[in-house]
Amino acid sequence: MSSSANAARRFLKMNSLFSVLTAAPLLLAAGMVAPLLFAVPVDWAAMALRGLGIGLLGFAGLVYALSRYRFVSRAMVHEIVFLDVLWIIGSVVLIAAFGQVLTATGVAIVAAVALVVAFFAISQFLSAARIERPVPVARVEMRDGTLHAIVKRRVRAPVATVWDVMTDHPGYADVADNLSKVEVLSGDGLGMTRRCHGPKGESWTETCDLFEPGQAYGFRVHTEAADYPYPFADLSGRWRVEDHPEGAAFEIDITARLKGNALSRWLFATMAGPQFRTILIDLADAWAARMEREAGLQADNKAVAGE
Incomplete structure (x- = not known):
């Protein structure tokens, strides 16, 4: 993760804290704050200030959530900058x-808060401009009620080496943070069954329903099993590799249909989207490192054999 992303996350966290500090007196002492701000306080002033405080807390929660996201993007930061600018304009x-x-005090308070918000807006904008995109290209989106998570990664290794690493199923757990162990139960290629174990002791079975040697394979997860631990009605994955000028490029495509009603599916997808993207980027990077390491060992062995 780049230092600029770290800087953006720090400013977002500071912005979130300042929003909470600004909201606190509005929520806890609106009746005392109103006379400080307004020359002729009206009856609804305290209620309006409390409403503003609630809005600020919601904003603070959103900004804090972004500050915790390792792969925060320029676009995400720019959305917060836009909201900050609206506050300044207002x-x-x-x-x-x-x-x-x-009141004179009210003018001073409003101006002071706007100046602090301007500092955050400028700092966030400048740090976001230097954020570098992760090498893996990852995308998570909802289409027609189905969650699609895709990551693509270039790798400096030949296709054959990439394929060998991709089809090392027990070794998959070494690079996937959401897995502790993968074991092949039966078969090889199309129809093969494997069992995956999660970090908290949960497990599930998968069956290979696509197999194109040297190119692609896919698995369907048995979500219908009584002991399946996740809220998916259907879940499948596709792994592909192809030639690339740098060596090879691989892709992971996860498709999931969530259980529950439309609202619960939307809420889950919204909250799980960043987590899915982080998992895929970490997996792609860890896999690429292993593939390039294997390619390096193979090149060294060939050199030794040639000698």
Whole structure:
């Protein structure tokens, strides 16, 4: 992860903390804050300030969640910058056009908060401009009620080596953070059955339903099993490799249909999307490192044999 991404995440976290600190007095002491801000406080002023405080807490939660995301992107940071800019514009309009409704203290408070928000907006924007995209290209999206998670990765290794590593099923657990063990139960190629074990002791079986030697294979997860631990009605994966000028390129394509109603599926996909993307990027990087290491060992062995 680049230092610029770390910087963006730090500013997002600071922004989140400042939003909480700003919201706290609005929620806990709106009746005392209203006379400080407004020259002639109206009855609904305290209620309006509490509503603003609730909105700020929601904003703080969103910003904090982004600050925890390892692969935060420029677009994600820019969305927060846009919201910060809206706050700044609103503050300027409030002071310039409706300044008479504020006390001198109120004008100072609104201006001071806007200046701090401007600092965060500028800092976030500048740090986001230097964020480098991860080498793996990963995408997670919902289409027609189905979750699609795809990652593509270039690798400096020949296709044959990449294929050998991809089809080393027990070794899959060494590079996948969401797996502790993979064991082949029966078969080889099409129809092969393997059992995957999660880090918390959960397990499930998968059957190979696609096999194109040297090119692609796929597995269907037995989500219908009584002991299947995840909220998927259907889940399948496709692994592919092809030639690339750098050596080879592989792709992992996960398709999942979630259980539950439309709202629960949407909520799960929204919350799980970043996690899926992180898992896929980490997997692709770890797999690529192993493939390139194997290619290096093979090249060394050939060199020794030639000598």
